[in-house]
Every structure is written in C-alpha cells, then in structure tokens.
Amino acid sequence: MINIDKKIKTSLIAIIILNILAVSSYYLFIGKIIEKKNASSLAVEELKGVLIEESKINATKNILKVNKGNLDRIESSFINSDSLVVFLEEIEALGKEAGVELKLSSVAIEKKDGDILNLNINTIGHFRDIYSFMLVVEQLPYKISFNRSHLRKIEGEDENSGLWNGSFSLGLLSFKKTN
Numbered sequence: 001m002i003n004i005d006k007k008i009k010t011s012l013i014a015i016i017i018l019n020i021l022a023v024s025s026y027y028l029f030i031g032k033i034i035e036k037k038n039a040s041s042l043a044v045e046e047l048k049g050v051l052i053e054e055s056k057i058n059a060t061k062n063i064l065k066v067n068k069g070n071l072d073r074i075e076s077s078f079i080n081s082d083s084l085v086v087f088l089e090e091i092e093a094l095g096k097e098a099g100v101e102l103k104l105s106s107v108a109i110e111k112k113d114g115d116i117l118n119l120n121i122n123t124i125g126h127f128r129d130i131y132s133f134m135l136v137v138e139q140l141p142y143k144i145s146f147n148r149s150h151l152r153k154i155e156g157e158d159e160n161s162g163l164w165n166g167s168f169s170l171g172l173l174s175f176k177k178t179n
Contacts (some may be wrong), residue, residue, distance in 0.1 A: 095133055
C-alpha cells in the first residue's frame with residue numbers, strides 16, 4: 001500500500017470528521033428551521049381563526065346596531081303587565097278624543113297560545129263617534145282582535161241625532177305577561 005504521511009492522514013481524518021460534523025449540524029439546523037416553520041404556521045392558522053371569529057362578532061354587533069330600531073319598534077308593539085295601565089289609559093283617552101263616553105267593564109288575561117288580554121268596553125255616543133273610536137283602536141300598533149261588537153240605538157230618531165250604545169269585546173294578542 002501507499003505509505004501516506006501521518007500528517008496527511010491526520011488532516012484527512014480531521015477533514016472527514018469536520019464534514020460529518022458540518023453535515024450533522026446542517027441537518028439539525030434544517031430540522032430546527034422546519035420545526036419553527038411548522039410552529040409559526042400553526043400560530044398563523046390560529047390567528048386566522050381568531051380574526052375570523054372577531055370579524056363574525058363585529059358583524060353581529062353591526063347587525064344588532066342596525067336592527068336596534070327595528071327591535072325597539074317590535075318590542076313597543078307588545079304590551080306587558082308593567083305597561084298595562086298605560087295601555088288602558090290610552091284606550092280611555094282615545095274614547096274621550098272620539099267624543100264617546102267609555103267604560104271598561106272587564107279586563108282579563110287568558111292563556112291560549114300565549115297570553116291574551118281580553119277587554120270588554122261599553123260606549124255611549126253618536127254612531128259616527130263610536131265608529132270613529134273603533135277605527136282608531138283598530139289602527140293601534142298592537143295586534144287587536146274584535147271578538148264581538150254590538151251597536152244599539154238608545155235614543156233619537158235618526159242615526160245622526162241620537163245616542164248609541166256600543167259594546168265591544170277585544171282581544172289584545174300582542175300582550176305578554178311579566179312576572
């Protein structure tokens with residue numbers, strides 16, 4: 001065999017060891033880079049998920065802001081136990097404005113597919129005033145059902161000069177009982 005000088009042999013072994021160390025370091029370094037890349041990819045995906053959820057929350061908040069007026073209007077279309085007296089006073093005021101004498105003969109809450117407020121109203125006045133009162137009540141922003149209405153002439157010769165008695169049974173369907 002060829003007699004290789006000891007110095008060259010040592011240098012060659014040192015170069016081979018250095019190459020092995022360099023290649024090992026390279027693979028370790030690349031492995032760490034891939035590990036960090038995967039971790040950052042997971043963090044980016046997590047951040048995207050958080051941003052999507054945040055945008056959904058903001059969109060929902062905007063929808064609620066936009067629909068706040070609608071929700072308030074819908075909510076104001078219902079009478080609850082707390083605002084019942086105000087509603088009854090409103091009915092009485094409408095009777096007075098229409099020029100009829102009005103008496104609420106009974107108020108009762110009925111449980112039927114939800115709460116229904118039943119009112120029995122008796123009126124005395126001219127036919128046109130009682131009819132006008134009925135039309136105004138019907139136009140209130142609540143869901144009202146005329147269950148029964150009865151008009152009877154109590155004095156006078158014709159419709160325009162005499163007094164009439166009106167008896168009505170209403171159901172307020174947009175009523176919700178509060179505890």
